Amino acid sequence: MIFGKNINKYYSKYWYLFVLGFFFLIVVDIFQLFIPMIIGQMITALGDDIDSFISMELSFLNGWFKFDLGYVLLVIGIITIVMFVGRIGWRMSLNTISRNVECDMRSEMFAHVEDLSVSWFSKEKVGGLMAYFTNDLEDIKMCFQQGLIYLADIIFLGSGALLFMFTTHWALALVCMIPVVAMGVSMYLIMKGETGLWNDVSQSFQDLSDMTQESISGLSVIKAFVREGREMKRFSDLNGKNKLASIRYYRFSQKFGNCWINILIYSTVSVILLVGGYFAFAPSLQIPGIPSSAMSTPSQAAGTLASFLGYFDSLIWPLQAITMLIELMSKGKAALNRVDRLYDAPIDIVDSKELSSGSKVKGFLEFNNFSFSYPDEPEKKVLSGISFSIKPGESLGIVGRTGAGKSALVSSLLKLYNIPRGMISIDGKDINDWYGKDLRDSIGFVSQEAFLFSDTIKGNIIYGKSDATMDEIRTATKFADVDSNIMEMPDKYETVVGERGKTVSGGQRQRISMARAVLRNPSVLILDDSVSAVDALTEKEILANIKSQIDRTTIVISSRLSAIENLDHILVLDMGQMVGFGTHNELLKSCSVYQKLYELQMLEKEIR
Known part of the structure; x- marks a missing residue:
């Protein structure tokens, strides 16, 4: 006892x-x-x-x-x-x-x-x-x-x-x-x-257990680098330590x-x-x-x-x-x-008991001198002095070098971290005055790592809306331009994708994840580098569908300027700082960082 x-x-x-x-x-x-x-x-x-x-x-x-x-x-x-x-x-x-x-x-x-x-x-x-x-x-x-x-x-x-x-x-x-x-x-x-x-x-x-889980998850990388022997030695060492501890x-x-x-x-x-x-x-x-x-x-x-x-x-x-x-x-x-x-382990994000739930986000987003640090490294500023706003129904592209803080910026909208008051407002209300689940219920988020459960394609798509009809499901997959791919599979929407979706391609995983987010009909759709694994033609089709959704605020993070150049606004980040905000043509004239990115990608296209 x-x-x-x-x-x-x-x-x-x-x-x-x-x-x-x-x-x-x-x-x-x-x-x-x-x-x-x-x-x-x-x-x-x-x-x-x-x-x-x-x-x-x-x-x-x-x-x-x-x-x-x-x-x-x-x-x-x-x-x-x-x-x-x-x-x-x-x-x-x-x-x-x-x-x-x-x-x-x-x-x-x-x-x-x-x-x-x-x-x-x-x-x-x-x-x-x-x-x-x-x-x-x-x-x-x-x-x-x-x-x-x-x-x-x-x-x-x-x-x-x-x-x-x-x-x-x-x-x-x-x-x-x-x-x-x-x-x-x-x-x-x-x-x-x-x-x-x-x-x-x-x-x-x-x-x-940590080492075993990590090695199994990264088995393809281990084989690609022929590091089976190294991993076996690590496993044997940890297994030996566990054996000795048990024997003692x-x-x-x-x-x-x-x-x-x-x-x-x-x-x-x-x-x-x-x-x-x-x-x-x-x-x-x-x-x-x-x-x-x-x-x-x-x-x-x-x-x-x-x-x-x-x-x-x-x-x-x-x-x-x-x-x-x-x-x-x-x-x-x-x-x-x-x-x-x-x-x-502390629960960092706790909604006040005074907040009322059930509110729906319309899509007006405003950042006011926004700064951000990860909780485990509070002294290291990931973002600093970010200020901009977008109206409901508008689209925003975010671009910048790796590590510029793009993902941290959009993650803050999901209320996954404590944000000081006055830095972010949604529909004119401070983010801290929003009930966390209401925000996440109104925002469709597709992350960089498109995660699929070991379930059927249909089961993955309806994860956020279990009562969806087949017509609603196919409307969402057509928006993500993946319906035709699914219909070509032997079991179509009943195809089991395996653990973490490994039985489908990277591009298909991204588009199935996008369909899952779109099916909920969110007021705000965030695509965090979610079209990186698709071809140019598919990317063009998806972006056209995004532009057609005039009643939805859309944020697209992409390393490819072709994915964002036709959006209403483009935000340029560099080393955690906001160095440009405007349309594609405006930034080509006023933002040197954007100009360099554009020239570099044009050069890559010519080489191909």
């Missing part, structure tokens, strides 16, 4: 299952302890003579319950049935808790990850992030599943066995407490060591956990036999303060020892469960610490 700020709520949420599970466990543990009592009394009676054995009367709990020997089989049968039903009951209850907690935590973690800002993902790797949802949650689940069972048996079966041991022969039980106390001290020290070692195992596995953990666990506990357990058995034998066979030797009345006759001694060993046998499992519980708690605590770090 583990506790923490992100897990304590589940104890109260599923309290009824805890109560039910522990009730069944207590019943099973209590009835389990009746068996040694019956056996001990039967051995005592059998040691006297057969007549006394047949006529004996068994008693429980100092005579509270009494019955003749003839009912022993019936009583044992009842005990067996009760234990059988009880085991089913606690397993169903406690296993249900563990599955519910795992499911709830996974859903909460996923929801939290979805709310995290893009700057957080720039520092995290997918492989390591997946470890939170797999290994770490599995360790936490096991704490609730097996851990609760171990804990209940330690508390109820262990304390019950000790109670019966002290009731049977308190002096012998007291002697047995010496190794048991030593065991408790050992457990505390072992747990501290195991937690630190398991942290090392978890971190090494995360590093291995399990060596420590076995050496100081299971082995040491087993030594203490069997030492206690030896103490029982040695001291119990002393009381049984040397009653004349008296040790001050230790009575021998419980073993006054050989038959009574045999019965007492049999019961005592039976109780201690019931105590062995709780003692062994201590080591297993410590191992589970060590793993669970380490996993919870890692999950807490995920929960503690």
Whole structure:
């Protein structure tokens, strides 16, 4: 059982299952302890003579319950049935808790990850992030599943066995407490060591997961550069580190956990036999303060020892469960610490509760002395002093060298970063006064990396509008000039594109992504270098379709001037600064950076 700020709520949420599970466990543990009592009394009676054995009367709990020997089989049968039903009951209850907690935590973690800002993902790797949802949650689940069972048996079966041991022969039980106390001290020290070692195992596995995911994603690049050997060495090194960390953990666990506990357990058995034998066979030797009345006759001694060993046998499992519980708690605590770090990752963009949702963007965009830095590098200005505006229905092209800040500029419109007040207004309202989901619902964004899900082409296109009709879908694909390509495929719109859309060409991925954005009929359409992989004829067709949409504000980022030269406005960026704003013809006269880009592309065209 583990506790923490992100897990304590589940104890109260599923309290009824805890109560039910522990009730069944207590019943099973209590009835389990009746068996040694019956056996001990039967051995005592059998040691006297057969007549006394047949006529004996068994008693429980100092005579509270009494019955003749003839009912022993019936009583044992009842005990067996009760234990059988009880085991089913606690397993169903406690296993249900563990599955519910795992499911709830996974859903909460996923929801939290979805709310995290893009700057957080720039520092995290997918492989390591997946470890939170797999290994770490599995360790936490096991704490609730097996851990609760171990804990209940330690508390109820262990304390019950000790109670019966002290009731049977308190002096012998007291002697047995010496190794048991030593065991408790050992457990505390072992747990501290195991937690630190398991942290090392978890971190090494995360590093291995990061590298594996990255290598598989970039397999085509690895093969193109013939770097399979290098990647295999990296994998082997990280795999080796994970193996060594695991070996260190399990060596420590076995050496100081299971082995040491087993030594203490069997030492206690030896103490029982040695001291119990002393009381049984040397009653004349008296040790001050230790009575021998419980073993006054050989038959009574045999019965007492049999019961005592039976109780201690019931105590062995709780003692062994201590080591297993410590191992589970060590793993669970380490996993919870890692999950807490995920929960503690700040959600940078939080809409004010005073904002009302449901507003629709019309498309009037205004930047006023806009400056921007990425959160992880606040001292480095990506953009500075950007001021311009475009009206609803107008089109804007953005051009500039690599690293000029083009993508950062359009990303700011999606409210993915915190923007100081007064720098960006949409429809005359500061961007901070807009509900984030309303903005993103009104803006169709097609990024540089056209991402497709492992689904059909139709499934990818309707991702943002699941109730779209086939006519609406084909209208969007015709706008992106990809409908004819899709219809040539064997399964047409039901063609499965594979993971990340690898079974279609780069140009088709871009145009399918564009159709997905257009299908939502956004007020603002942003194409972030989204026609770079298409041929000139297709590009011309798409740009003509863009110009025909007079009721939509469109922003096109492109490194090719041919893609933007006919748009209403063109913004030129250089080293994070705005160096030109106007039409194509105006910029050819007034902007040296634009002139150089134009001349360079004309030269490239002539060379071809």
